[in-house]
Amino acid sequence: MKFGIDIGHNSPPDTGARGIKFEDQLTSDLGNRIIIKLRDLNHQVIECKPQKSRSITDSLQTRCNIANANKVDLYVSIHFNAFNSLANGTEVFAISSTGRQFGQTVLDEITKLGFFRRGLKNGSHLYVLKKTIMPALLVECCFCDARKDMRIYDPEAMANAIIKGLTGKLPGENEPVIYIPDEEDNPNKNVLRLQRALNRMKFTGQDGKLLVEDGIIDTQTKIAVENFQKVTAIQQTGIVTNITWAAINQILSKRILRRNHAGGVAVRYVQYRLGADNDGIYGPQTEELVKGFQQQNSLAVDGIVGSITWTQLIG
Known part of the structure; x- marks a missing residue:
């Protein structure tokens, strides 16, 4: 399967939310873990984040253009929320039925980690979900300004949850262990x-x-x-x-x-x-x-x- 992984923001002037931790740093770390794990499972991955942008709109459009030009099978945008330091939990946005199916399984896996389930929501107001031509979802992993979320957030566990939600398995699962001398x-x-x-x-x-x-x-x-x-x-x-x-x-x-x-x-x-x-x-x-x-x-x-x-x- 060919995935388009969009590491949210990280393309000034398109920068992320700031809280206890910075969204740009969180999405970069998590997104790269997801990319590596998908490739370990022999999936093809297209990174959709632009290196630089003229504006926020240019950043969003470039992400969509990369996904559309590469004809990815599923577009996944990785984000972290911020609001008032009290709101917490995970929500996933999608529009198409296929996007919603993937979104539901991703949400299910993330909430197993202890995050509050904010739900699977209609993403028709989100630029990257409207302008991509394939099934797509946007994952708001948790709130970077909420102590409750940041206390339990672990990037490796979150990456594994998203991978499990997208593919149904993790790298190395159900494979024979082969001893390789150090x-x-x-x-x-x-x-x-x-x-x-x-x-x-x-x-x-x-x-x-x-x-x-x-x-x-x-x-x-x-x-x-x-x-x-x-x-x-x-x-x-x-x-x-x-x-x-x-x-x-x-x-x-x-x-x-x-x-x-x-x-x-x-x-x-x-x-x-x-x-x-x-x-x-x-x-x-x-x-x-x-x-x-x-x-x-x-x-x-x-x-x-x-x-x-x-x-x-x-x-």
Whole structure:
């Protein structure tokens, strides 16, 4: 199924409500989680939010144009409410019968989280529901100015509820568990694996070419090792010590990296690939470069180096 996911607002001058938390931040975080989960379930996703807008009307029209041009099967607009700090709960708007069916199941799943059921409502007054040509719904997840809602709001739980309402299942449900060895514990230290790892990470010899994967330590392989050691702040010897192998395995393990929650070898590598200062600290500059890389590669833009971003970097 092809979903059009509209991350509400986030396109100045089209900005969201402000309360205990900002709607723009809430919708961006939640929307990107939804996009990732839908793709994990092998659905096609079109992100409908414009990068910039001339006006609020332009923002709304662009969202509709993106959905219509891509002929999505279902358009889903993600929002958060605000009113008087006392109103609370979840409401979903739709017009078509199909939109209402999806809206009802989404509402059912969200209210299981403890949010007050405000109901499934007629959305004929809402621009994005009127101007899209496919079934559509707009989800007001909860109130960003209500302490009651913000106290129980959890973005991962909300994303799962919406995914369950849209698709009937969550990523990984009813699938056999397949054990995949953690690369960080990989004991294989042969030369062929070394060359393959260096090629995956885009470390080349003096000639700038990928290494020949022949299991032989030659001059080009040693230079590639030195280049890796330089990036990861290991003494440059060209000799693959246990410290060097530990650094290789740490990168290949694809640990999740995010601002202020990660540091060290893997962060240094990501900084090297993206052209950031190679200090091993996941700060604002690194986060912005990650977002740019994600946008350039049509990934969900969240500034977090997760499995999909890692796959784009090293396969």
